[in-house]
Amino acid sequence: MFVQIQNLSFHYSRKQNPVIDHFSLSIEQGEIVGIVGASGSGKSTLLRLLAGLEDPTGGSIELDGRLIVGDRTYIEAEKRGVGMVFQNYALFPHLTVCENICFGLHKLKRSERKERLGEMLELVQLQEFAKRYPHELSGGQQQRVALARALAPAPSILLMDEPFSNLDTNLKSLIRMEVRDILQKANITCLFVSHDQADVDAICDRTIYIDCATYVGAEKETVSV
C-alpha cells in the first residue's frame, strides 16, 4: 500500500472528545480518494495530520514505505514531500504567480527550476498570467495556481481541502473537470476532502464517508466521470 494509516487518533484538548478516533485507511498509488463528511467530522483534520500540520495523539502513518508519524517518529511537514491545496488557497499575496509556483523548488538547479515552472504553467494553462499577483486573478485561476504550486515539487501525494468551496456554483462543474484533467495528467495519488457529494463524484475513484469523530467504514466505489 502506498499510504497506510493505522489507528490514528487526535483530540484538541484532553477535555474534549477525540476528533479522530482509531482511524485506519490505505490508499494505493495513483488512486484519487475522496472523503465526504459533515463539517466538524474531522475530515480536514485528517488531511492536516497526514501533512504534518497537526500532531496525532496516537497511531501511525506510513507514506511510500516510510514511517512519517509513529510513537517515536515525527517527520516535520517540510520533510514529508506532501503537497496540499488549501481551502483558501493560501497563495502568498506578496509574490507573483511564478514566484508562488517556484517557492518549493529550492532543491532544483536554476535551469531545472525554470523548466519545471514552464511545465506547471502549461499544465494549468496560466502562461500569460505568470507575472500577476494573486489578487489580480479570478477564483478559478487562483485555484489553478495553488494546484500548480502544490504539484511543482513533485510530491508523493496531493491533499486537497475543500478546494471548490470558494467558487461560484455556475463555475464549479467546469472547474471540477479541469482539476480532474490536471490530476490525471499529473498522474498523482490524491486525497480529496469535501462536504459536497457532487465534487467527489466528479473527481474521485473511491469515496470514504466519515461521520463525527469515528470512522464508520462505509466505503463504496464511485463511478468516475
Next chain:
Amino acid sequence: MNKSIWLRELRRRTNSWFIVTMLGAIIIVMPVAYVILSFFQPTSENWQHIKEFLLADYIKGSLLLVGSVGFLSTVIGLTLAWIVAAYEFPLRKQFKWLLILPLAIPPYIAAYTYSTMTSYTGIIQSYFRNHLDYQFTPGTIEIMSMRGAIFVLTLFLYPYVYMITLHYFEKQSSTYIESAKTLGLNGFQLFFRLVLPIARPAIIAGAMLIIFEVLSDYGVASFFGVRTISTAIFQTWFGMYDIDAAMRLAAWLLIIILGVFMLERFLRKRRKYDTNVTQSRPLARKKLRGLSAWATTLVCLATFFAAFLIPFIQLIHWTLKTYEKVWRADFFSLMANSLFAAFIGALIISFFAILAARTINLYPSMSSNLLARVMTSGYAVPGAVVAIGVLALFITLDEKLAFLYPKLLGVESGTLVLSLSIAMLITGYVIRFMAQGFNAVESGYTKIPPSYREASFLLGRGLTYTFWKVEFPLLRGSILIGFALAFLEIMKELPLTLLLRPFNFDTLATRTYQYAIDERIYEAAPSSLLLICLSILSVILILRFEEK
C-alpha cells in the same frame, strides 16, 4: 498521551526560536520577581522608619490620587465619547480626533505649565490684575498640591477612556441601542439603563489604563509635592541610597496593582460581553438643533482648550522667548542621547516582540498565552518599580561578577560596571515598553492566515526561511508601527530614565523635568514642545493602527 509521544513533542518544539523567546521572557520577569522577593528579605532600619511614619501616608496618597483621577477622567471620557458617537453637532468630525490630543502632552509638562499659568505672576492673574484691576485671593485659582495633581492627571488622561469607549460605541453598540430605542428608551434613560451597562468592559479597559498611568506617575506628583509610593521610591533611593527599602516600596505598589486587577476580575464576574454581531452597522447619530447643538460644541471646545490648546499655546509663547538660549550644542547632545536610547531600546523590543508573537502564533497553548501575558506585563508595572527591580538586579550582577572585572576589563576590583552602564537603562526601557512592540506585531500576526505558513512548510521550507520570505514581508507594517510606538514612549519616559540613567546622561525628558523643578519654566518650554510634537506623531500612529 503516552510518554514517548510527549518526548517527541518536546524535542520538536525546542528549537532556537523557542529558546531565545524564553530568554526574553526571563529577562522581563527577573526584575519584577526580584522586587516581589524583597518581601522575604530581612528589613533595614530605614524601612522600619518608613513603615512606622510614612508608608500609610504614601499608600493613602496613591489611592486618593488613583481614585479621584480614575473616577473623574472616566466620567469625562465616557461623556465625551457618548456625545461624539450618538449626536450630530457642529464640528463633531473635528472634535472626534481633537479630543484625543491631550494624550500627546506628557502630564508632568502640563503640570508645570498650568501651575505657572495660574500662579501670581502667571498669565491669568496678571491679566486680571493689570487689565481688569481684579486681585484673586491667594489660593483660589492656583493649581497646586493634591488638587493640582488630580486636575492635571484627569485632564490629560481622560482620552484613554474616550478612545476605547468611542470605538466600542461606533463599532459594536448599534444593534443594542436601536433595539432599546424601539422599546421606548431615550435620552438619559437610554444612557443610564443601556449604554452604561453594555459599555462597561470598554469603560473598565480605559479606566485600567488610566489607573496604571496614575500609579506610574512620578513627574506630576513630585512637582506638586504629593506623597505617593512612586515618589517615595525616588526619595528612598536618592535620599537614603537604600535599595532594599526602595524595593519594599515597589513591592507595595505591585500589591496595589494586583488589587486593581483582582477588582476588575471581581467586577466582571460571570458576565460575558462579547458581541456576537460581527459586522454591526455604525450607530445612527441623532441630529441636535439650535441651542443644544451649540452647547454641545461648546462643551467639546472647552475641553479641547483646557486639555490641549491653552497649555500648547503657552508653551509656544515661552519657546519663542527662550529658544535662542536653549538652542545650543548641549541641546543637540540631549537629542542625540534621547534618540540613541530610544532607537536601541525599540530595536531590542521589536526583536523580542517578533520572537514572542511568532512562538505564540506557532504553538497556541496555555503556556504560550502565559508567555504573552508575561511579555506585556511591563505596561502595568510602574516605571519606578521596573527601575528599582533592574537596579537591584544589576547591582547584584556586579557583585557576583566583580572577580571577573579586573582580569577582563583591567579595572580595579570593586568597580561597578554593569550598574553604571547604559545597558541598565535600556533593559528598563525594554521591560517597560515591550507591550507596545509586542501588541503591534501580535495583531499583525493574527491577520496572516496560518495556512500561508503551512503552505510554505509543505513546499519544503523550514521555520526560518518561512519567516523571512512569507511572514516578514507581510508583517513589515506592523513591526514598524510597534517600533515607532516603543521609540516614542521611550523618548517621553521620565521616572525610569531618572532612576536608571548613567551618570551625566541626560535626555530631553529628564532635562525638561530638571528645568521645571528648578523653576526655570521658560527654558523647559522648547524641549517640552518637541516632546509634545513627537507624542502627536505617536497618537496619529495609534489612530492609523486602530483604523486598520
